[in-house]
Amino acid sequence: MRRALAICVFFFPISVFCQSKALVFQSDFGLKDGAVSAMKGVAYSVDKDLAMFDLTHEIPAYNIWEAAYRLKQTAPYWPVGTVFVSVVDPGVGTERKSVVMKSRSGHYFVTPDNGTLTLIAEVLGIDQVREIDEAVNRLKNSDQSYTFHGRDVYAYTGARLAAGIISFEEVGPISKSDIVRIDYQKPSFENGKIAGTIDILDIQYGNVWTNIDKSLLNKLNFKYGDKINVSIYHKDKRVFEESIVFGKTFGDVSEGKAVGYLNSLLNFAIGINRGNFAEKYKVASGPEWKIVLKASDGH
Amino acid sequence: MRRALAICVFFFPISVFCQSKALVFQSDFGLKDGAVSAMKGVAYSVDKDLAMFDLTHEIPAYNIWEAAYRLKQTAPYWPVGTVFVSVVDPGVGTERKSVVMKSRSGHYFVTPDNGTLTLIAEVLGIDQVREIDEAVNRLKNSDQSYTFHGRDVYAYTGARLAAGIISFEEVGPISKSDIVRIDYQKPSFENGKIAGTIDILDIQYGNVWTNIDKSLLNKLNFKYGDKINVSIYHKDKRVFEESIVFGKTFGDVSEGKAVGYLNSLLNFAIGINRGNFAEKYKVASGPEWKIVLKASDGH
Amino acid sequence: MRRALAICVFFFPISVFCQSKALVFQSDFGLKDGAVSAMKGVAYSVDKDLAMFDLTHEIPAYNIWEAAYRLKQTAPYWPVGTVFVSVVDPGVGTERKSVVMKSRSGHYFVTPDNGTLTLIAEVLGIDQVREIDEAVNRLKNSDQSYTFHGRDVYAYTGARLAAGIISFEEVGPISKSDIVRIDYQKPSFENGKIAGTIDILDIQYGNVWTNIDKSLLNKLNFKYGDKINVSIYHKDKRVFEESIVFGKTFGDVSEGKAVGYLNSLLNFAIGINRGNFAEKYKVASGPEWKIVLKASDGH
Numbered sequence: 001m002r003r004a005l006a007i008c009v010f011f012f013p014i015s016v017f018c019q020s021k022a023l024v025f026q027s028d029f030g031l032k033d034g035a036v037s038a039m040k041g042v043a044y045s046v047d048k049d050l051a052m053f054d055l056t057h058e059i060p061a062y063n064i065w066e067a068a069y070r071l072k073q074t075a076p077y078w079p080v081g082t083v084f085v086s087v088v089d090p091g092v093g094t095e096r097k098s099v100v101m102k103s104r105s106g107h108y109f110v111t112p113d114n115g116t117l118t119l120i121a122e123v124l125g126i127d128q129v130r131e132i133d134e135a136v137n138r139l140k141n142s143d144q145s146y147t148f149h150g151r152d153v154y155a156y157t158g159a160r161l162a163a164g165i166i167s168f169e170e171v172g173p174i175s176k177s178d179i180v181r182i183d184y185q186k187p188s189f190e191n192g193k194i195a196g197t198i199d200i201l202d203i204q205y206g207n208v209w210t211n212i213d214k215s216l217l218n219k220l221n222f223k224y225g226d227k228i229n230v231s232i233y234h235k236d237k238r239v240f241e242e243s244i245v246f247g248k249t250f251g252d253v254s255e256g257k258a259v260g261y262l263n264s265l266l267n268f269a270i271g272i273n274r275g276n277f278a279e280k281y282k283v284a285s286g287p288e289w290k291i292v293l294k295a296s297d298g299h
Numbered sequence: 300m301r302r303a304l305a306i307c308v309f310f311f312p313i314s315v316f317c318q319s320k321a322l323v324f325q326s327d328f329g330l331k332d333g334a335v336s337a338m339k340g341v342a343y344s345v346d347k348d349l350a351m352f353d354l355t356h357e358i359p360a361y362n363i364w365e366a367a368y369r370l371k372q373t374a375p376y377w378p379v380g381t382v383f384v385s386v387v388d389p390g391v392g393t394e395r396k397s398v399v400m401k402s403r404s405g406h407y408f409v410t411p412d413n414g415t416l417t418l419i420a421e422v423l424g425i426d427q428v429r430e431i432d433e434a435v436n437r438l439k440n441s442d443q444s445y446t447f448h449g450r451d452v453y454a455y456t457g458a459r460l461a462a463g464i465i466s467f468e469e470v471g472p473i474s475k476s477d478i479v480r481i482d483y484q485k486p487s488f489e490n491g492k493i494a495g496t497i498d499i500l501d502i503q504y505g506n507v508w509t510n511i512d513k514s515l516l517n518k519l520n521f522k523y524g525d526k527i528n529v530s531i532y533h534k535d536k537r538v539f540e541e542s543i544v545f546g547k548t549f550g551d552v553s554e555g556k557a558v559g560y561l562n563s564l565l566n567f568a569i570g571i572n573r574g575n576f577a578e579k580y581k582v583a584s585g586p587e588w589k590i591v592l593k594a595s596d597g598h
Numbered sequence: 599m600r601r602a603l604a605i606c607v608f609f610f611p612i613s614v615f616c617q618s619k620a621l622v623f624q625s626d627f628g629l630k631d632g633a634v635s636a637m638k639g640v641a642y643s644v645d646k647d648l649a650m651f652d653l654t655h656e657i658p659a660y661n662i663w664e665a666a667y668r669l670k671q672t673a674p675y676w677p678v679g680t681v682f683v684s685v686v687d688p689g690v691g692t693e694r695k696s697v698v699m700k701s702r703s704g705h706y707f708v709t710p711d712n713g714t715l716t717l718i719a720e721v722l723g724i725d726q727v728r729e730i731d732e733a734v735n736r737l738k739n740s741d742q743s744y745t746f747h748g749r750d751v752y753a754y755t756g757a758r759l760a761a762g763i764i765s766f767e768e769v770g771p772i773s774k775s776d777i778v779r780i781d782y783q784k785p786s787f788e789n790g791k792i793a794g795t796i797d798i799l800d801i802q803y804g805n806v807w808t809n810i811d812k813s814l815l816n817k818l819n820f821k822y823g824d825k826i827n828v829s830i831y832h833k834d835k836r837v838f839e840e841s842i843v844f845g846k847t848f849g850d851v852s853e854g855k856a857v858g859y860l861n862s863l864l865n866f867a868i869g870i871n872r873g874n875f876a877e878k879y880k881v882a883s884g885p886e887w888k889i890v891l892k893a894s895d896g897h
Contacts, residue, residue: 024639030502031353031629032355032502033355033372034354034355034369036355037353037376038372038373038376040352041323041352041374042376044321044352044377045377045378048321048378051646053635053639054629055632055635056632056634057629058630061503061504070631073631073636074639075639077635077636077639077640077643077749078639078643079646082639148563203628203631204628205659264746329801330629330655330656331654332654332671332798332801333653333654333671336651336654336672337672337675339651340622340673340680343620343649343651343677344676347677447862
């Protein structure tokens with residue numbers, strides 16, 4: 001590929017014709033065994049000049065929601081053309097489809113079609129989705145054994161796409177159905193109440209991050225120092241209700257008190273000053289969680 | 300190296316004369332301190348164009364068996380010429396030799412000769428083993444302090460070999476003795492019994508993976524749904540005996556029940572449907588473990 | 599950049615004019631979310647040919663001392679010109695400055711100026727420190743939201759510096775004040791006593807590593823087998839005092855006994871043969887810890 005590249009440079013002054021794209025891996029494999037390395041070995045065998053990176057391999061086992069969230073959080077910071085390979089695949093062996101989604105922004109996502117694409121499709125938009133044709137897009141001789149799809153199909157196809165060995169069209173036929181989408185509480189405002197879901201926990205500190213952004217929060221005209229009435233539901237069961245201060249920093253409340261704030265994504269979040277909100281109230285994240293905000297009565 | 304490469308491309312159309320090889324690191328150092336980074340800094344100083352990767356650095360401390368197993372699991376997916384540097388070295392400071400093994404497949408393994416090569420030597424075959432001549436193959440000035448062999452000898456030598464700065468012959472003299480091999484129960488069939496060892500645990504799920512492959516298992520003509528009598532021994536002491544179903548998926552048994560199945564390597568494995576077999580029966584992996592399969596009486 | 603490079607090779611035979619430098623990341627972000635990947639995406643967007651590496655992302659949250667120590671432990675093994683981006687930043691949002699330090703050795707360190715540079719400045723010396731001018735050295739459009747400084751300022755600036763897109767001078771104005779330095783017990787010898795701090799724990803084994811080096815230790819003429827009287831203080835409160843053997847290896851004392859020894863950096867360290875010193879005596883590391891050595895009375 002380096003050779004190819006130098007030649008390209010020579011004949012085609014516009015390097016975009018020749019340059020391979022970054023390949024970014026995500027999985028729930030962890031880093032303790034050889035699974036990630038086997039995927040990279042296959043990709044490196046495809047093209048020795050691929051630039052390979054990791055998003056994370058510490059997605060909790062089978063947690064499709066978190067896989068979806070990490071793609072949304074990260075992909076926009078990678079250049080157009082970057083190929084993401086995401087393998088969180090509780091349905092391996094079942095009939096879930098293997099797809100490559102091209103976003104309207106021009107990023108590619110290679111993944112089992114199991115909900116992983118839910119959030120990134122909303123954020124970047126869908127240009128086209130193609131089903132991987134495993135008759136051609138599969139590591140040679142890998143059908144002699146039970147397939148390790150992450151390595152034999154996803155890493156292999158992602159690497160060939162990133163390297164420009166196959167075009168997006170050569171991935172396989174256009175998918176006839178919409179992608180699988182996880183059902184969750186979209187951010188909304190109705191009857192004086194803002195609703196949303198808990199996107200993710202800021203694990204290291206136990207803060208709860210919602211999908212309610214600043215502009216939606218503004219519908220209730222909260223100012224720093226105001227109290228917000230917060231209810232949190234798990235599968236429709238209320239597990240938390242309290243009126244908490246809307247603060248600029250954690251220091252706006254005394255130690256051990258909960259505070260609502262805007263996180264680094266400018267979304268509404270909740271934490272405890274020098275404490276762990278998620279642990280204290282046994283709150284987690286994902287589509288089963290719903291949060292509702294309204295003006296506090298004592299407001 | 301990029302400069303060298305471009306020149307190579309110019310004068311030698313066949314890039315194999317010039318292109319450096321991948322360098323893949325494995326250790327029990329973990330990722331919390333600077334040890335891995337120091338190794339990579341040394342390798343990068345040797346050649347700025349080396350493609351460096353990690354197998355894993357989470358080998359349990361001093362666990363040579365697991366180091367051996369991860370090489371076997373992963374190396375075949377990397378291209379011929381790839382240089383592996385594996386540093387799990389409980390004997391640092393003792394008289395264990397430092398070697399580079401070239402496999403018959405053309406892969407290189409830089410490691411203390413302490414059993415780490417046991418399994419990869421069986422799988423890929425040995426072409427030649429050379430002892431590292433530390434008089435030349437050692438980071439300059441590193442003898443001023445206690446040596447960190449992983450960095451000063453193994454990473455340094457692996458990098459120079461991968462970069463083509465030294466040839467395999469320049470590593471040092473051919474080793475006069477065989478590599479150190481860990482003694483373990485090879486897969487075997489005798490008197491209606493199949494024996495093997497527990498290669499590794501599928502840690503995240505607590506499944507037990509054996510070195511008994513499908514073709515050996517076929518000696519007893521098990522069909523899906525049959526019962527297999529399984530005994531597991533630790534240092535000759537039996538710690539488990541039960542007749543379990545041979546299933547195609549975990550769903551073939553009810554929740555909490557043990558099931559025998561073929562894993563992604565097509566080897567015999569044991570797990571519990573939605574449970575953790577290794578934890579429940581306090582079973583681990585490595586050369587001290589033996590597993591014996593026979594037809595169940597109630598079969 | 600590859601294109602640029604090939605052209606460079608053509609016109610400038612001395613590749614140093616063209617070649618980008620390694621970019622090495624350190625943080626307390628962990629590897630479970632997308633923060634590290636977002637930083638690398640930004641850096642990759644700056645220059646597709648940057649060689650990126652990780653020092654560690656497992657610095658304990660907000661532990662500036664350990665960030666400082668890891669830079670000192672690792673940076674000298676990377677070539678001159680390497681750019682380190684270290685983001686351990688408890689003061690994000692406060693008035694701490696963002697700087698790039700060029701060491702006398704020619705390495706660069708991009709970091710909040712919060713003490714992270716303390717040890718590397720001592721080891722490599724300071725050539726010059728510049729404050730990052732965020733008016734120009736900040737990811738475009740990143741001021742629309744709360745800034746993630748690690749990504750929008752540090753990774754972005756580090757990448758542009760490593761790629762040669764900006765010169766060191768273009769980072770911003772020369773810093774008018776000295777860097778922030780953490781106060782800690784420097785290695786010293788007075789009145790027959792050697793004092794120092796506990797630099798770091800060798801976590802996996804619970805050994806205690808001090809900043810007292812071999813030449814300083816020699817002031818007391820200890821020989822292997824001698825007893826050393828060791829006192830350890832936490833914020834001036836003594837938490838350990840005992841006379842322990844100065845050994846060449848752990849095997850010089852019986853199981854469970856403490857031993858003083860020279861570690862791989864040739865510094866004085868303390869461990870327990872097949873035990874965990876730090877855990878047993880609840881000893882940790884950092885500027886709040888002091889260690890004093892003197893000849894044992896029973897010597």
